[in-house]
Amino acid sequence: MRAPKGFVLSGVRAGLRKKRGLDVAMIVAEEGADAAAVFTKNRFQAAPVVLSRRALQKSKGRVTGVVVNAGCANAITGKEGMAAAKSVGKRAAELLRCPEEQIFLASTGVIGVVLPDVKVRSVLPKAVTSLSALGLDAACRAILTTDVGPKVAQASFTANGSKGRVVGFAKGAGMIHPNMATMLAFVMTDVAATPAYLKAALTKAAGVSFNAISVDGDTSTNDTVLVMASGKLGNERLSEPGDGAAFQQALSDVCRALARMIVRDGEGATRLMCLDVVGAKTERDAKLAAHAIATSPLVKTALAGGDPNWGRILAAAGRSGARLATKKVSLTIGSLTLVKDGQPVDYEEADAARIFAKEEVPVVVDLGVGKASASLITCDLGHGYVSVNADYRS
Amino acid sequence: MRAPKGFVLSGVRAGLRKKRGLDVAMIVAEEGADAAAVFTKNRFQAAPVVLSRRALQKSKGRVTGVVVNAGCANAITGKEGMAAAKSVGKRAAELLRCPEEQIFLASTGVIGVVLPDVKVRSVLPKAVTSLSALGLDAACRAILTTDVGPKVAQASFTANGSKGRVVGFAKGAGMIHPNMATMLAFVMTDVAATPAYLKAALTKAAGVSFNAISVDGDTSTNDTVLVMASGKLGNERLSEPGDGAAFQQALSDVCRALARMIVRDGEGATRLMCLDVVGAKTERDAKLAAHAIATSPLVKTALAGGDPNWGRILAAAGRSGARLATKKVSLTIGSLTLVKDGQPVDYEEADAARIFAKEEVPVVVDLGVGKASASLITCDLGHGYVSVNADYRS
Numbered sequence: 001m002r003a004p005k006g007f008v009l010s011g012v013r014a015g016l017r018k019k020r021g022l023d024v025a026m027i028v029a030e031e032g033a034d035a036a037a038v039f040t041k042n043r044f045q046a047a048p049v050v051l052s053r054r055a056l057q058k059s060k061g062r063v064t065g066v067v068v069n070a071g072c073a074n075a076i077t078g079k080e081g082m083a084a085a086k087s088v089g090k091r092a093a094e095l096l097r098c099p100e101e102q103i104f105l106a107s108t109g110v111i112g113v114v115l116p117d118v119k120v121r122s123v124l125p126k127a128v129t130s131l132s133a134l135g136l137d138a139a140c141r142a143i144l145t146t147d148v149g150p151k152v153a154q155a156s157f158t159a160n161g162s163k164g165r166v167v168g169f170a171k172g173a174g175m176i177h178p179n180m181a182t183m184l185a186f187v188m189t190d191v192a193a194t195p196a197y198l199k200a201a202l203t204k205a206a207g208v209s210f211n212a213i214s215v216d217g218d219t220s221t222n223d224t225v226l227v228m229a230s231g232k233l234g235n236e237r238l239s240e241p242g243d244g245a246a247f248q249q250a251l252s253d254v255c256r257a258l259a260r261m262i263v264r265d266g267e268g269a270t271r272l273m274c275l276d277v278v279g280a281k282t283e284r285d286a287k288l289a290a291h292a293i294a295t296s297p298l299v300k301t302a303l304a305g306g307d308p309n310w311g312r313i314l315a316a317a318g319r320s321g322a323r324l325a326t327k328k329v330s331l332t333i334g335s336l337t338l339v340k341d342g343q344p345v346d347y348e349e350a351d352a353a354r355i356f357a358k359e360e361v362p363v364v365v366d367l368g369v370g371k372a373s374a375s376l377i378t379c380d381l382g383h384g385y386v387s388v389n390a391d392y393r394s
Numbered sequence: 395m396r397a398p399k400g401f402v403l404s405g406v407r408a409g410l411r412k413k414r415g416l417d418v419a420m421i422v423a424e425e426g427a428d429a430a431a432v433f434t435k436n437r438f439q440a441a442p443v444v445l446s447r448r449a450l451q452k453s454k455g456r457v458t459g460v461v462v463n464a465g466c467a468n469a470i471t472g473k474e475g476m477a478a479a480k481s482v483g484k485r486a487a488e489l490l491r492c493p494e495e496q497i498f499l500a501s502t503g504v505i506g507v508v509l510p511d512v513k514v515r516s517v518l519p520k521a522v523t524s525l526s527a528l529g530l531d532a533a534c535r536a537i538l539t540t541d542v543g544p545k546v547a548q549a550s551f552t553a554n555g556s557k558g559r560v561v562g563f564a565k566g567a568g569m570i571h572p573n574m575a576t577m578l579a580f581v582m583t584d585v586a587a588t589p590a591y592l593k594a595a596l597t598k599a600a601g602v603s604f605n606a607i608s609v610d611g612d613t614s615t616n617d618t619v620l621v622m623a624s625g626k627l628g629n630e631r632l633s634e635p636g637d638g639a640a641f642q643q644a645l646s647d648v649c650r651a652l653a654r655m656i657v658r659d660g661e662g663a664t665r666l667m668c669l670d671v672v673g674a675k676t677e678r679d680a681k682l683a684a685h686a687i688a689t690s691p692l693v694k695t696a697l698a699g700g701d702p703n704w705g706r707i708l709a710a711a712g713r714s715g716a717r718l719a720t721k722k723v724s725l726t727i728g729s730l731t732l733v734k735d736g737q738p739v740d741y742e743e744a745d746a747a748r749i750f751a752k753e754e755v756p757v758v759v760d761l762g763v764g765k766a767s768a769s770l771i772t773c774d775l776g777h778g779y780v781s782v783n784a785d786y787r788s
Contacts, residue, residue, distance in 0.1 A: 045720075078738070079737070110703075111708070112705040112733070112738045113738075309505075312505070314505070326437060326470075343474070344470065383780050385691070385695070386776055386777050386779075389696065389699070
């Protein structure tokens with residue numbers, strides 16, 4: 001896939017991890033880009049997260065180059081980790097002939113190991129000479145860790161009569177959860193937009209995508225979603241919240257597609273639960289219940305086993321802290337109602353099992369006390385997850 | 395093991411579950427007992443929980459008979475479930491010639507299925523004729539579900555120069571978590587004590603035992619801990635909070651021993667993490683961090699794999715919402731410090747691996763911002779857990 005106008009990419013190998021393949025990606029906005037990002041809310045923020053947030057502030061939302069590495073998260077690495085990340089940013093700025101604050105860094109991998117900055121710096125010249133609009137594929141592969149495969153999505157939109165593009169790529173499998181754990185996503189577009197506009201648009205898009213999925217309830221120290229706008233479309237620069245509804249739609253679509261790929265690719269996942277909690281007193285209640293259900297190991301193992309064990313779903317809602325009316329609660333999977341007014345309905349177990357055997361299981365829980373709702377997509381917890389995670393570092 | 399003076403027990407089979415063996419337990423205080431209980435905080439409370447709480451209130455803390463069944467939780471079963479539980483209580487009261495409110499009920503098993511009360515009622519006469527001080531073993535076995543084995547603990551104490559006993563038994567493997575999911579525990583003692591005293595003593599004991607363990611973060615609809623005091627020891631009746639320090643110690647010891655058996659028996663568990671979070675701003679912060687770490691699937695799978703992946707531990711603390719000083723945080727496993735002042739320490743990976751290979755892994759996380767602390771024992775999440783839970787109902 002080609003990158004949107006104004007962007008070139010590359011992927012190279014620095015040897016940061018034992019397994020073969022690319023591990024450093026570069027994205028360059030040839031004439032710079034307006035940009036905005038959202039970051040992890042974990043109190044431990046990896047060195048690249050701290051530096052990138054600072055850089056974006058200093059550059060007032062301008063980004064020229066992005067350097068991403070897999071194989072090392074460079075998180076909880078103290079001053080040494082900060083120095084290592086800085087030295088990579090400095091070298092990238094020299095090579096791309098831009099101010100250091102226009103370099104955006106991201107890392108993913110094991111926590112607590114300082115980035116081997118010498119290795120990364122030594123491959124940056126090659127990364128620069130390899131840059132091309134078709135380098136998206138290599139860049140995309142370079143940022144993967146336990147992902148099953150690359151995650152790329154695109155959408156188009158019309159602005160001022162011209163057809164624009166949004167192209168994004170992401171990594172993330174384990175540690176995925178609202179607030180975006182070990183998840184990196186980079187979205188490029190040729191639209192012209194102010195950084196403030198992009199920030200609002202990205203926040204909105206993340207709310208219905210990256211922040212509405214859960215693999216294991218863990219959030220990482222490194223999560224980052226960056227959106228960059230080259231302005232090559234030549235449209236009137238989007239700046240007011242109401243501007244560019246078509247662009248917002250395309251951005252949200254790309255984020256949603258990437259988020260769905262991430263949760264489907266959840267470590268060892270074989271099945272998704274598309275959960276809607278409705279009838280909640282407040283949105284906070286709805287989210288509390290959805291979160292408790294989506295992260296319950298008992299719910300997730302039942303999903304792995306294809307077992308429509310709805311008691312576990314309601315028990316999770318019951319302990320979530322969300323207000324609910326025990327005599328009004330209902331639960332529906334697909335088109336089959338299992339619980340109504342707090343009582344089990346007489347249904348055929350085989351029908352329920354058939355729905356739970358599918359790749360995507362729609363579940364609606366009605367708390368029976370209000371009108372607020374929340375949606376969350378989660379995946380099952382099976383042997384695959386254990387195999388991947390009990391042995392991740394070796 | 396003999397029950398304390400004043401108690402007789404039995405275990406019989408009603409055929410409530412497919413697998414062979416006992417499934418109904420009875421405890422009888424021959425001349426009644428003063429009692430107190432703590433129950434699940436799940437908003438869905440099983441019929442027996444609702445009825446037992448009510449009965450204890452009505453009887454002002456007197457219990458004569460306890461009927462416990464495995465194989466069916468009788469939770470989220472609406473009016474039918476309530477009627478079924480009531481009919482069991484009524485029949486037990488008739489047989490034991492006591493007021494209905496002196497019957498205490500508890501159930502464990504699958505949620506959403508109404509208790510087959512006819513089956514239970516039909517075996518109650520046999521349960522009554524089988525009662526004996528040596529029936530503890532049968533009663534203990536009758537309440538197990540996915541437990542690997544029976545869980546019994548005892549301790550002795552001295553009051554007014556006489557030697558008293560505390561004997562408890564419990565069930566619980568999955569769905570164990572602070573707030574005591576699918577966990578039933580029954581503690582008998584010959585001490586004389588008021589129900590109010592017992593309530594305070596039990597609450598204290600539960601705080602350092604059942605509420606300080608976590609298997610999978612789920613809490614059930616049925617959890618119950620009951621303490622019964624026959625008064626046969628003939629001591630001056632304990633009534634003030636400061637009374638009977640030796641009894642309190644024995645009660646806490648028994649609860650702690652049972653809790654430890656439960657978490658060690660966590661579904662598929664092979665290893666325990668004994669977690670202390672210290673240096674927290676408040677106890678709430680300490681508990682938030684401990685809870686996040688102890689329920690993190692990434693931490694628990696690393697524990698299963700014997701992998702001292704401390705980054706996952708700190709990342710969980712970082713997302714917990716607990717306040718912490720990223721530059722002061724430290725982490726110690728056994729006698730080995732891995733992180734100090736927010737930076738990884740130079741340690742031998744082999745030493746860390748050796749500690750994580752043991753059956754019990756002591757972990758201390760210092761948040762570096764205060765003096766509050768919290769302890770929690772959790773178990774690993776391995777293939778065993780998935781095997782048990784992906785297929786529980788079949």
